[in-house]
Amino acid sequence: MQTVLYARVSVADQIVAHQRTQAEAAGFKIDHVITDEGVSGISTVLADRPQGRRLFDMLRRGDVLVVRWVDRLGRNYLDVTETIREFMRRGVIVKTVINAMTFDGSTTDPIQMAVRDALIAFMAATAQAQAEVTKAAQAAGIAHAKGREDTYLGRKPSYTRAQFDEVVNRLDSGEAIQAVSKATGITRQTVYRIRDNRSEAEAALARWAA
Template sequence: MTKTVLYARVSTSEQTIDHQLTQAREAGFQINDEDVIADHGVSGVNTKLADREGGKRLLDPLTLRKGDTLVVRWVDRLGRNYADVTGNIRHFMKKGVIIKTVINKMAFDGATKDPMQKAGRDAMIGFMAAQAEAQAQATKEAQQAGIAFHRETSPEKFKGRKPSFDRDQLEEVRSKLEAGLGHSAIAKETGLNRNLVIRIARDPAKAEALLARWGM
């Protein structure tokens, strides 16, 4: 019995997996909740599909078999690296898996033997993967230009909100994390908000950079 699997990826907290699932179902795909594979807060530019937790599950030989369908909102959910995206799509097609997109309702599979159809299919895959990478690069350049502008024109605003912790507290949180203490225990001992402790634990480099921007 064949199945339909949705792979969803979000790279920011403003995006949601549920939105991608709803879009897929509204487009007519019958997807069970247990057949949704997702990666949260993962960049499609810097992290290859095989290096993501959800991606590893998706590429597991037991997840998708010949005749199954892999649904993605668009190919950029698989990634924004040309070589990685095209390589993975070919991998699934070779297995006999059909890849379908919610946007534009594209379908790719390896069933065709006609050389002209193969050429057209491969050209479309290459174009879509290249477009995904180009869009990511354009977004990155625009963000960098915006940051540079605000750094020059509004240096105080660029700093963002002043951190609610100082360097001593950051070092204390780090040392307690290394000692194996839980987030709640650290929050209680340091007097910091538990959510702040969690944010520091997840990205200590970001916390360090925030202090540096404020000269703390």
């Protein structure tokens, strides 16, 4: 039996390392790390990602697939739920770092099955809703910047896309503001702004095409 961490990140290698650190801090002993970098989780299904395909080839019955959260496994509600269920049909146990969820297809207790399936549906729906908000904010920001180049775009963000993603990851993991600031090189005030209005912070990146 092997434990495989699957990480999908936008750009920076340090985010991959951070996801492994998070998983190990949560008690997982990771045997392999499979990473898709620069691949959109909004537009690309897991089976179409270069390393996502490897998961279906390498995972066997009894293996454990670890992900930071279920949004790593698909682009929308249907994709996430079908991916998790396909792994369960193959006897693979899916576990999340955030909220310590376990999705195991071997259970036969009807109550446990109902709770498991309800959790899959809820978490997948939440992941899709968050992805749609992010996509809408990016599209609106880009359209605004391209269509009205003479319009004041606001102050240019003092953080990059990679830094924004890392801040979000660390905040979602429960890290303190000061620790996030130190790890990312961003001021505490900026970390507070990202935490308190994440959609606007991401829209600012989109407006500046950052």
